[in-house]
Amino acid sequence: MIIVNEKMCDLCGTCVAVCPVDCIELTEFDLIINDETCINCDACVKICPFAALTSEISEV
């Protein structure tokens, strides 16, 4: 799953633009990632201009 560091996130939406399954939502005040539909491709983690996203392997 993807963890958002809210102290670093600038709410710029770059991650939303590259999410191939549209599981990220940028609202007027926060970033919401839907773990159910996330495919762990890490595109958002790589692209984040401020490195605010990290990938965490979830326990099976």
Place this chain on the structure above:
Amino acid sequence: MKKHYNIAIVGGGPAGTTAARFATSQGASVVVLEKDREIGVPVRCAEGISEEGLTKFVDIDPKWIAAKITDFGFVSPSGKMIVFHSPSIGYILHRRLFDHSLAELASDMGAEIYTKAYVHGIKRNGTKTTLYLRHIGVETEIEADIVIAADGVESRIAHLAGIKTKLLLKDIEPCAQMQLANIEVNPNRGDFYLSNNWAPGGYVWAFPKGEHTANVGLGINGRYAGNKSALEYLKDFVAEKFPSASVLTTTAGGVPVAKVVDDLVVDGLMVIGDAAHQVNPLTGGGISTAMAAGKMAGLVAAAAVNDQDFSAKRLSDYQKQWDKTIGKDIKRLYRLKEWAINLTDSDYEDIAQSLDGLSPEEVTLIKIFKQAVKKKPSLVIDVLKVFAGF
């Protein structure tokens, strides 16, 4: 906020408010829904625009102008600077003030504008479209004949309506920018620093906003993203070139450097601006292209309202106008960008070397790019068409 509008525009940037201005000028009822608390804020932009790109759509108000640009500087990886005198004038804007003015112009025409109005859902019902939004924390919905998605690079509204807006990593540049103060800058020269050590697959810009202050930012190509963030690249660059600067703003952003989306319209919906990837993919400049698309889409939408025909077929007049005009240039610029993201530092150094000794009047963009594409002659036609209007 009313329950029904002819045209609902999602996003209050230059694309959205320009569409609103031109649509209301033809008598349509228009609402602009901006998710953030203030139009024009935060500024996620280097704020540069050509005089021509500005005056085609709006009369200049001096209060927007932070700097007038007459020259450009290109800095090679080893620090060699090539200066060229621009054939046309450019401006560095105060985007907050500029965006406010565009919103006021739309408002003066009769458009309604709301902030903290976050649209999270869209549903088509027959010939109408319902938008689901949260306005200052309160859930509500409105109905529109036509929705214009002007909601930026992240555009979920166009995506939810079935338009393919998602970007491949190579087609987006993650960017970081700081407005620096207490630095030495030429107040009339925009500088570009080219090196894969500073900004792989992109460049660093230093655009003056006065005598001792500038927007200093960079974009890296998404293909190179992952090991080091845009912000880390920028911190290193600032530490190297402007070690004693104060930092007045720090912002992130993503710039599409992509082909424009295939479908600019579907039944009842049009997409404009960054949301449609209507950005010069070589430079990342998008203010003027956003206003151009806003004007086209706004006028076509208003005409469609008069005809009471909101079909994709009717709205596709906008797509046709776009494809015939700016769309053609963007295709060429995209080919140049695909080549430019592979340039090495020694390529940059060769280009600088070849232009060494020329006066700023002798250096032209055509000379720079002709030299740059020597190893790829098929691009010379694109260079000539784009920069010389052949």
